[in-house]
Amino acid sequence: MRLSDNWLALIFIALAAVMIGMTTTFPAFPGQKYGPALFPRILGTGIIVCALLIAYRARQRRSEGAVEPALAFDPVFADRTRLVSFLSIPLSVLAYLLLVDRLGFIPTAFLLLLGLMLWFGVPRLRALAVAVAMTGLMQWFFGSLMRVPLPRGLFMQLVQGG
Amino acid sequence: MAAIATAFGLIFDPFVLMVIALSAMFGLFVGAMPGLTATMATALLVPVTFFMSPVPALGAIVTATTMAIFAGDIPAAMLRMPGTPASAAYTDESFAMAKKGQLELNLGVNLVFSVVGGLIGVAFLIAGAPLLAELAINFSSFEYFWLACLGLLCAIMIGTGDPVKGFLSLFLGLAIGCIGIDPAAGFPRFTFGNVDLMSGINFIPTMIGVFAVSELMRGAVTVDEAGHMVQEKVGALFRGIGGVTRLYWKNVLRGSVIGTLIGALPGAGADIAAWVSYAMAKRFSKEPEKFGTGHIEGVVESTSSNNAALGGAWIPALVFGIPGDSITAIVIGVLYMKGMNPGPTVFLENPQFIYAVFIIFILANLLMLPLGYAAIRGARRLLAVPKNVLLPVILLFCVVGSFAMTNSPYGIVLMLIFGVIGWFLEEHGVPVAPLILGLVLGELLEQSFMTSMIKSDGSFLMFFSRPIAGTLGLANLAIWAAILWKVARNHRRAGVIEHADT
Numbered sequence: 001m002r003l004s005d006n007w008l009a010l011i012f013i014a015l016a017a018v019m020i021g022m023t024t025t026f027p028a029f030p031g032q033k034y035g036p037a038l039f040p041r042i043l044g045t046g047i048i049v050c051a052l053l054i055a056y057r058a059r060q061r062r063s064e065g066a067v068e069p070a071l072a073f074d075p076v077f078a079d080r081t082r083l084v085s086f087l088s089i090p091l092s093v094l095a096y097l098l099l100v101d102r103l104g105f106i107p108t109a110f111l112l113l114l115g116l117m118l119w120f121g122v123p124r125l126r127a128l129a130v131a132v133a134m135t136g137l138m139q140w141f142f143g144s145l146m147r148v149p150l151p152r153g154l155f156m157q158l159v160q161g162g
Numbered sequence: 163m164a165a166i167a168t169a170f171g172l173i174f175d176p177f178v179l180m181v182i183a184l185s186a187m188f189g190l191f192v193g194a195m196p197g198l199t200a201t202m203a204t205a206l207l208v209p210v211t212f213f214m215s216p217v218p219a220l221g222a223i224v225t226a227t228t229m230a231i232f233a234g235d236i237p238a239a240m241l242r243m244p245g246t247p248a249s250a251a252y253t254d255e256s257f258a259m260a261k262k263g264q265l266e267l268n269l270g271v272n273l274v275f276s277v278v279g280g281l282i283g284v285a286f287l288i289a290g291a292p293l294l295a296e297l298a299i300n301f302s303s304f305e306y307f308w309l310a311c312l313g314l315l316c317a318i319m320i321g322t323g324d325p326v327k328g329f330l331s332l333f334l335g336l337a338i339g340c341i342g343i344d345p346a347a348g349f350p351r352f353t354f355g356n357v358d359l360m361s362g363i364n365f366i367p368t369m370i371g372v373f374a375v376s377e378l379m380r381g382a383v384t385v386d387e388a389g390h391m392v393q394e395k396v397g398a399l400f401r402g403i404g405g406v407t408r409l410y411w412k413n414v415l416r417g418s419v420i421g422t423l424i425g426a427l428p429g430a431g432a433d434i435a436a437w438v439s440y441a442m443a444k445r446f447s448k449e450p451e452k453f454g455t456g457h458i459e460g461v462v463e464s465t466s467s468n469n470a471a472l473g474g475a476w477i478p479a480l481v482f483g484i485p486g487d488s489i490t491a492i493v494i495g496v497l498y499m500k501g502m503n504p505g506p507t508v509f510l511e512n513p514q515f516i517y518a519v520f521i522i523f524i525l526a527n528l529l530m531l532p533l534g535y536a537a538i539r540g541a542r543r544l545l546a547v548p549k550n551v552l553l554p555v556i557l558l559f560c561v562v563g564s565f566a567m568t569n570s571p572y573g574i575v576l577m578l579i580f581g582v583i584g585w586f587l588e589e590h591g592v593p594v595a596p597l598i599l600g601l602v603l604g605e606l607l608e609q610s611f612m613t614s615m616i617k618s619d620g621s622f623l624m625f626f627s628r629p630i631a632g633t634l635g636l637a638n639l640a641i642w643a644a645i646l647w648k649v650a651r652n653h654r655r656a657g658v659i660e661h662a663d664t
Contacts, residue, residue, distance in 0.1 A: 001586075001589060002589055002590060003590065008590055012330065012334075016337075019337060019352070022352060023351075026349060026351065027349060029347060032347075032616065033615075033616075033619075033620060034346075034612055034615045034616060034620070035346075035347060035349075036344040036346065036347045036349040036351055038612070038615075039340065039344075039608045039611065039612070040337065040340045040351065040352075043333050043336050043337045043340065044337070046329065046333040047330065047333045047334065047337065050326055050327075050329050050330035050333065051330065053326045054326060054327070054330070057326075076383055077383075082383050085382040085383055085385060086379055086382050086383050088382060089375065089378050089379045089382050089553075089557060089581075090375075090379065090578060090581065090582055092557065093375070093557070093561060093574065093577070093578045093581075094578065096561055096574070097571055097574055097575065097578070100571075101571075109558055109561075109562075112554070112557070112558055112561075113554045113555065113558055116553065116554035116557065117550065117551060117554050120382075120385050120549075120550035120553065120554070121385075121386070121550055122548070122550050122551055126551070127551075130551055130555070134555050134558065135558075138558060138559070138562050141210075142209075142562050142566055146210075146212075146213050146566065147213075148562070148565065148566040148569065149569055150562070150565070
């Protein structure tokens with residue numbers, strides 16, 4: 001997915017404008033000329049200048065006859081399977097975030113591994129074995145050894161009868 | 163001397179040695195897997211080392227990256243796929259050698275001269291860092307301001323093909339660094355009343371997102387593609403190394419020195435060092451026409467160079483707290499987390515820690531010989547690990563690692579958001595390395611800038627009033643001029659150079 005340089009520039013100008021706008025609410029400290037608003041304002045200006053330069057170059061290219069679509073897709077994504085493969089990475093993280101508190105770390109991690117591996121075409125038995133082993137390893141290393149408070153959720157309540 | 167003895171004591175401890183051995187294997191594996199980079203290895207190691215004391219934590223990072231940069235050469239020769247971007251410069255040359263039946267010579271040369279280059283880089287680090295630290299001890303906010311600027315400018319000048327997009331990325335990184343409590347007045351900025359944002363953008367989940375998750379998203383599309391191995395059996399590795407050394411010892415030295423220098427320049431790391439050294443080797447070769455046909459000369463020079471760059475990158479990181487490459491950018495984040503502010507004072511207050519880093523570097527390079535040998539022997543099995551199993555496992559590791567950094571879902575949210583942002587930026591030709599450098603250096607830059615502005619009452623002339631500050635300031639202006647010239651020249655050529663990301 002690729003936006004044209006014009007749209008890219010527009011997005012960054014808008015972001016920088018919002019940022020500079022927010023700095024107007026920052027307090028000034030009596031007796032000090034330079035407050036917390038100064039640095040972000042300089043950066044916002046920098047972003048806007050870069051964005052304008054990008055837009056200007058795009059304009060020059062257009063005047064030389066180059067055509068840029070507003071939104072272009074990598075031909076790889078025309079293949080539906082590859083598109084899903086690509087999206088599976090961020091979406092599985094999102095699913096993990098939504099489920100982990102309710103289900104607990106062990107079942108959520110297991111499902112994430114198993115689901116992704118099956119989608120990527122790993123043979124079923126191997127996928128199952130790797131998912132079990134890796135979930136166990138992570139729980140042992142981070143949960144027990146490093147004492148990271150991995151969410152316990154429903155699963156541990158059932159296991160421990162609590 | 164007492165500090166050196168303490169440093170030896172810190173390292174030759176069973177736990178530390180075990181960490182070094184394990185991270186060596188981890189580094190060899192990650193480096194040898196195409197698509198997994200040394201930077202990614204570092205980002206993934208941080209959550210694991212988070213609970214360790216500084217010496218084993220740094221030992222793990224130094225060892226893993228040293229091994230990874232060498233291990234990247236193995237699939238380059240065998241599959242024509244560089245294991246890390248640092249091997250990309252001579253992948254075709256290595257593969258051409260393998261096709262000619264010189265796989266053993268190529269891998270032997272890569273192993274031996276990676277070790278030699280690495281050791282020369284460390285020698286520069288050991289000789290140079292304390293000298294610079296002595297100089298840096300007298301620096302005021304003006305010098306630090308200019309140094310931070312210089313670091314960021316170098317990153318854009320060397321690390322990116324398109325300075326405009328490089329600057330855009332840098333300003334974005336600095337702006338993201340503004341989120342949280344401001345370093346001068348203590349006012350919470352851009353936090354929207356959110357408690358997590360008050361603590362700022364946690365650096366490690368951000369790195370894991372930008373360097374690992376975005377890479378996984380790209381990798382998921384090509385999960386079914388695999389390389390073809392020309393030759394499965396590897397014979398005697400070290401035959402012919404002596405002859406190569408006699409013929410090309412000058413290349414080894416030149417590659418190592420150039421590699422160290424490029425590594426020490428902020429923003430440019432092992433990958434750029436390898437490209438520059440390969441080009442140098444060709445430029446000064448007596449037989450440049452042989453380059454590209456499976457000729458060893460360029461491989462010798464660039465494989466020395468990329469390992470030397472690793473040591474070089476630690477020079478500005480340890481002395482000024484300014485990272486020489488993306489790996490040391492993570493290291494600086496780790497040091498801050500451990501409550502050690504990198505800078506010249508570490509040399510005075512904790513010299514045993516600096517010596518420990520030096521010793522680990524030497525140890526890691528020496529360990530590379532036997533472990534690298536074993537990795538080459540086992541390469542067939544190593545490279546057979548299927549990507550479709552590896553991707554989900556690494557993703558889960560990223561998720562758990564990011565969670566461990568904040569002990570809350572905030573880390574995972576950051577990782578996801580920055581994974582998508584990193585992918586989006588690279589898709590539009592905006593390099594991500596300046597963004598990370600901006601994020602790391604943002605606080606130092608703002609603090610030294612604000613302090614200097616208040617001291618000088620807004621007069622820019624004061625920024626040049628001290629001798630070293632003045633020199634650094636002029637150096638900044640010179641680089642600005644060079645960048646403007648580059649932009650103008652690109653502009654005249656009409657058309658933007660599409661630059662492959664590093």
